[in-house]
Amino acid sequence: MPMTLVGAEVDGKPNFLAAAWVTRCNPNPPLVLAALGKMHHTNRGIREHREFSVSIPSADLLKHVDYAGLVSGARTDKSGLFETFHGDLKHAPMAKACGVAMECRLVQVLELTVDELFIGEIVSAYGDESCLTDGKPDVRKLNPFVLTMPDNRYWAVGDELARAWSAGKELVKH
């Protein structure tokens, strides 16, 4: 799973949570979904303001991201952990240090037993110039990292293998 930072404003302060159970879930409008344990401090801010952010940190930020997942904003003020910026939304702080960040308007919450699913529409996406090629995110520059469970390991993204929606064409029977 991809490691992300989910951001929200809680009690007037930005708060970020490390989250890997995150996926796009609809192409148009562009929707992203984050499954977050209900106990998380961040969730309250998302529910209150109906806004949140999803940022893609590079492996250089690994320790800070892991810290954001270890320590709850309910007990420790994490508002100084990442310098923040805002886009169009007032309550969806994004982390400047992340190469790509998206601000989202909450459109639906689905409660499960332990987690709740926050589905947000991506209002705007921001990319740091250093992580883009021709205006689009460049994975080599962005250097994201991924999580596996239950071994609980972080991994770099490795070699480029092939083009999607292309590599299988040679198996198509004509």
Added chain:
Amino acid sequence: MPMTLVGAEVDGKPNFLAAAWVTRCNPNPPLVLAALGKMHHTNRGIREHREFSVSIPSADLLKHVDYAGLVSGARTDKSGLFETFHGDLKHAPMAKACGVAMECRLVQVLELTVDELFIGEIVSAYGDESCLTDGKPDVRKLNPFVLTMPDNRYWAVGDELARAWSAGKELVKH
């Protein structure tokens, strides 16, 4: 995003779809969510039988997985693409060639505009002996691959970077 094969039985035949918008979404009961475009042939089988599978293919299967995403089961019989096996469920075919496979009972469908979200409870998970270490999936042996969009590229999993819920401990103030 992680590349998976979502499997279902459609019109009495196994059908597999390449899917990357897939995530775990609740730890207990263990739930997995797949966001699939509504036009997909596989969806009908999931809705009919309320069962599906999620398998993790290795990079060795990349072309076959990509093919499963290029060609619709509505027009082309893909039932011979992967040799299948069944677990406890009668209508959740899994691909033998995948190192890890999970059979799921559908618990909820959430319709969005283009995609629909299938949330399933993992009834059982199967691992090929060659992909396990001490009975658990071993990423190095499993050799899964990931997808990035919008550049539409497949990537290997790279170097192990750190332990999750651990690497950030040194930032905790005592």
